[in-house]
Amino acid sequence: MASRDYDRVIQSPRFQELVRQRTKFAWTLTIVMLVIYFGFILLVAFAKPLLAMKVGDGVTSLGILLGLGVIIAAFVLTGIYVYRANSEFDELTRNLTREFM
Amino acid sequence: MRRLPIIAVAAVLVVDAVLSSSLAAGPDLGAVQKQPLNWAAIVMFLLFVLGTLGITYRAATQTKTAADFYAAGGGITGMQNGLAIAGDYMSAASFLGISGLVFASGFDGLIYSIGFLVGWPIVLFLIAERLRNLGKFTFSDVASFRLDQTQIRILSAVGTLVVVAFYLIAQMVGAGKLIELLFGLDYLYAVVIVGVLMIVYVVFGGMKATTWVQIIKACLLLAGATLIALMVLWRYGFSPEAMFADAVAIHPRGDAIMAPGALVADPISAISLGLALMFGTAGLPHILMRFFTVSDARAARKSVFYATGLIAYFYVLTFIIGFGAITFLMNDPSYFKVGPNGVYDKVKDLIGGTNMAAVHLSAATGGSLFLGFISAVSFATILAVVAGLTLAGASAVSHDLYAEIIARGRVSEQKEVRISKISAIAIGIVAIILGYIFENQNVAFMVGLAFAVAASCNFPVLLMSILWKGTTTRGALAGGLLGLVSAVVMVVLSKAVWVQTFGFPKEIFPYDNPAIFSMPIAFLGIWAFSKLDASERAKAEIEAFDAQYVRSETGIGATAAHVH
Numbered sequence: 001m002a003s004r005d006y007d008r009v010i011q012s013p014r015f016q017e018l019v020r021q022r023t024k025f026a027w028t029l030t031i032v033m034l035v036i037y038f039g040f041i042l043l044v045a046f047a048k049p050l051l052a053m054k055v056g057d058g059v060t061s062l063g064i065l066l067g068l069g070v071i072i073a074a075f076v077l078t079g080i081y082v083y084r085a086n087s088e089f090d091e092l093t094r095n096l097t098r099e100f101m
Numbered sequence: 102m103r104r105l106p107i108i109a110v111a112a113v114l115v116v117d118a119v120l121s122s123s124l125a126a127g128p129d130l131g132a133v134q135k136q137p138l139n140w141a142a143i144v145m146f147l148l149f150v151l152g153t154l155g156i157t158y159r160a161a162t163q164t165k166t167a168a169d170f171y172a173a174g175g176g177i178t179g180m181q182n183g184l185a186i187a188g189d190y191m192s193a194a195s196f197l198g199i200s201g202l203v204f205a206s207g208f209d210g211l212i213y214s215i216g217f218l219v220g221w222p223i224v225l226f227l228i229a230e231r232l233r234n235l236g237k238f239t240f241s242d243v244a245s246f247r248l249d250q251t252q253i254r255i256l257s258a259v260g261t262l263v264v265v266a267f268y269l270i271a272q273m274v275g276a277g278k279l280i281e282l283l284f285g286l287d288y289l290y291a292v293v294i295v296g297v298l299m300i301v302y303v304v305f306g307g308m309k310a311t312t313w314v315q316i317i318k319a320c321l322l323l324a325g326a327t328l329i330a331l332m333v334l335w336r337y338g339f340s341p342e343a344m345f346a347d348a349v350a351i352h353p354r355g356d357a358i359m360a361p362g363a364l365v366a367d368p369i370s371a372i373s374l375g376l377a378l379m380f381g382t383a384g385l386p387h388i389l390m391r392f393f394t395v396s397d398a399r400a401a402r403k404s405v406f407y408a409t410g411l412i413a414y415f416y417v418l419t420f421i422i423g424f425g426a427i428t429f430l431m432n433d434p435s436y437f438k439v440g441p442n443g444v445y446d447k448v449k450d451l452i453g454g455t456n457m458a459a460v461h462l463s464a465a466t467g468g469s470l471f472l473g474f475i476s477a478v479s480f481a482t483i484l485a486v487v488a489g490l491t492l493a494g495a496s497a498v499s500h501d502l503y504a505e506i507i508a509r510g511r512v513s514e515q516k517e518v519r520i521s522k523i524s525a526i527a528i529g530i531v532a533i534i535l536g537y538i539f540e541n542q543n544v545a546f547m548v549g550l551a552f553a554v555a556a557s558c559n560f561p562v563l564l565m566s567i568l569w570k571g572t573t574t575r576g577a578l579a580g581g582l583l584g585l586v587s588a589v590v591m592v593v594l595s596k597a598v599w600v601q602t603f604g605f606p607k608e609i610f611p612y613d614n615p616a617i618f619s620m621p622i623a624f625l626g627i628w629a630f631s632k633l634d635a636s637e638r639a640k641a642e643i644e645a646f647d648a649q650y651v652r653s654e655t656g657i658g659a660t661a662a663h664v665h
Contacts, residue, residue: 006648009657019654026226033226037219041375044212044361045368051208052360058342059349061359067211068417070219075413077222082406085230090399093655100657 141473160306183407188315203423207358220382273536333425377616381552384559546597557584576631584623591615
């Protein structure tokens with residue numbers, strides 16, 4: 001592809017739509033992951049008594065539940081991204097590729 | 102499959118003859134003393150080696166082009182690559198180390214597991230697809246896409262080799278010690294066996310064999326860890342609360358194991374470690390290389406999804422295994438070095454150290470045959486990780502330094518692959534020698550250093566060259582070098598090296614991990630030196646961003662790794 005063709009792709013509304021939506025989505029999820037993880041780390045650093053608090057009558061602490069929650073959140077976030085990318089973004093990319101190749 | 106029962110019977114006979122006596126002798130064995138030959142483990146490990154050598158032989162007959170050698174011809178599926186990534190990532194350090202950490206201090210082990218996991222979503226959201234769309238064989242292909250080939254490839258090859266070197270030394274020393282303990286082999290033999298096998302996998306089978314070694318190892322490790330965890334939970338009627346309650350009653354630290362302890366001393370160290378673990382994952386060359394083995398961005402995306410799920414599941418298992426080890430082992434003196442008056446420390450006196458918690462637990466839950474299986478799996482785990490590292494290092498030498506810089510692209514595929522194989526042999530030999538030299542050194546900081554360099558050099562250069570239009574060669578080079586040098590210098594001046602290795606009385610850099618400083622240094626360096634760069638070349642590089650942008654976002658014009 002010559003550089004003029006790249007300009008045409010960049011100018012096309014389909015490309016801009018794809019990139020705009022995916023960039024927004026990917027950065028949103030990135031920030032969510034960063035907030036969850038560093039929120040957890042900050043609790044570990046500054047709020048040890050809170051994490052040591054018991055959940056219910058047993059010995060299981062809030063820290064363990066939150067820790068497992070972070071692990072589950074990491075997996076669920078990748079799942080959310082893959083679900084939308086596999087359907088919506090791939091569809092947009094296919095249309096775009098068809099238009100320009 | 103039909104041969105399995107015979108092998109199992111043979112293994113049982115061998116175990117009965119030899120291992121029962123060795124286990125009975127358990128309490129007499131100290132951490133520094135190697136154990137008697139563990140035949141069940143050796144037999145099962147030999148089966149693994151035979152199986153993987155068979156795969157290597159098949160892969161060798163199918164490996165003809167450079168694309169076959171570096172990227173398995175791009176013919177790996179998303180699911181397979183997800184398993185292989187998990188195999189590359191779940192090292193013996195995370196299996197034995199984290200379960201040992203949970204055994205010793207409970208909750209604190211979870212902090213490490215989480216740090217190792219949370220880099221994966223970031224890899225998926227920001228890097229994986231773009232990497233596949235832009236690259237061919239190594240991440241240097243991507244970083245140097247529109248920048249100066251020579252300078253950026255040298256930078257990323259150096260970043261690759263530094264990470265590979267430290268990671269490899271840590272793995273080799275760990276492997277030697279572990280095998281000494283698990284199999285009763287001499288340290289030197291253990292290191293030589295690991296070195297020779299990893300050379301054979303990489304040299305003859307290239308990426309295809311390395312990938313299948315990872316896949317088999319991942320399946321074995323997940324199966325083994327699942328079995329141990331199930332047996333632990335079985336005892337508690339599958340109630341984690343009952344398991345925790347028992348652990349709190351047994352552990353000398355009592356209820357403190359359910360909350361953060363001494364591992365994270367100050368907030369700066371905690372955040373710095375978090376940054377290094379999270380973004381280091383996104384800069385590990387042997388992991389990044391795996392994205393070129395799949396056919397397209399969609400498969401790259403799927404492979405991270407599977408890998409994240411498998412790694413998350415694995416870390417939940419190690420947590421259960423650590424707690425299981427507390428409840429199954431701590432009240433049983435046969436797993437400890439017992440003092441003359443029958444007294445022992447429930448954490449420190451564990452035979453072979455706390456890293457052996459998972460291994461002892463396998464004996465406690467499944468008997469000597471299962472102990473042999475878990476020992477063999479641990480060895481296989483090390484082997485798979487070092488093979489992946491060796492391939493990444495060899496590719497940096499042959500593809501980035503030789504083919505693109507020394508030969509300026511004028512080299513036949515055959516010759517490039519030959520150089521890669523020679524490099525793999527050289528890396529293997531150097532790894533054996535360094536493994537031997539570092540036998541009695543403290544190498545624990547090396548994995549941390551590898552992650553810090555990956556997070557402070559490889560990751561910023563890669564991310565900025567892909568995402569920021571204004572990145573120029575001068576900026577990437579200056580920022581990458583600043584990140585690399587500052588990370589290494591701060592680690593050298595930290596307690597782990599300055600005091601514990603060099604023997605100086607007081608450390609100069611007060612924190613354990615440099616990432617909180619070295620990462621911003623790298624990003625700021627790239628930004629500032631790019632902004633200051635008003636050269637003609639810089640203008641051309643910024644103009645070339647659009648073509649790169651279209652390809653990275655859509656895959657239009659991407660290299661198909663599969664060459665017919």
